[in-house]
Amino acid sequence: MVPLQISVAFLQRSARQLPFPETNMSPVNITIRNNGPYRVEIENEGDVKLVDHEGNAVAMPGLKFSLCRCGASLKKPFCDGTHSKIGFKGAQEAAAEFDAQRGGAVAGSPAPAAEPGAAQPAPPVRAEGPV
Ligand code: FES
Numbered sequence: 081m082v083p084l085q086i087s088v089a090f091l092q093r094s095a096r097q098l099p100f101p102e103t104n105m106s107p108v109n110i111t112i113r114n115n116g117p118y119r120v121e122i123e124n125e126g127d128v129k130l131v132d133h134e135g136n137a138v139a140m141p142g143l144k145f146s147l148c149r150c151g152a153s154l155k156k157p158f159c160d161g162t163h164s165k166i167g168f169k170g171a172q173e174a175a176a177e178f179d180a181q182r183g184g185a186v187a188g189s190p191a192p193a194a195e196p197g198a199a200q201p202a203p204p205v206r207a208e209g210p211v
Pocket residue numbers: 116117118147148149150151152153158159160161162163164
């Protein structure tokens with residue numbers, strides 16, 4: 081079996097699950113935790129190769145580990161729990177919060193004009209970390 085290569089940059093950009101069918105047969109399961117990291121569970125060492133943006137192998141800490149999705153971990157590419165301290169919100173929750181701050185406008189559309197002198201809403205929490 082050819083080892084699967086997972087690019088850290090890809091995982092940090094993507095909020096989607098890799099295209100493995102959700103069965104018990106998958107040698108690798110990647111779960112997107114709500115407002116948290118990518119939880120990676122590997123059946124056998126050698127099924128997965130974790131590489132950096134240049135294709136260099138990154139040592140994995142075992143068969144189960146979490147990859148940072150918020151961009152704030154001091155142990156990148158692995159999660160160190162900082163996401164919970166900074167109030168990281170996953171993409172859907174961040175988009176809904178952003179829309180609510182803009183008066184119900186759809187993310188990506190222009191914000192409604194503010195009343196003169198009205199307080200500006202706080203900027204939304206970033207949904208994705210640096211690439
Ligand atoms: S997702 Fe946990 S520290 Fe970034």
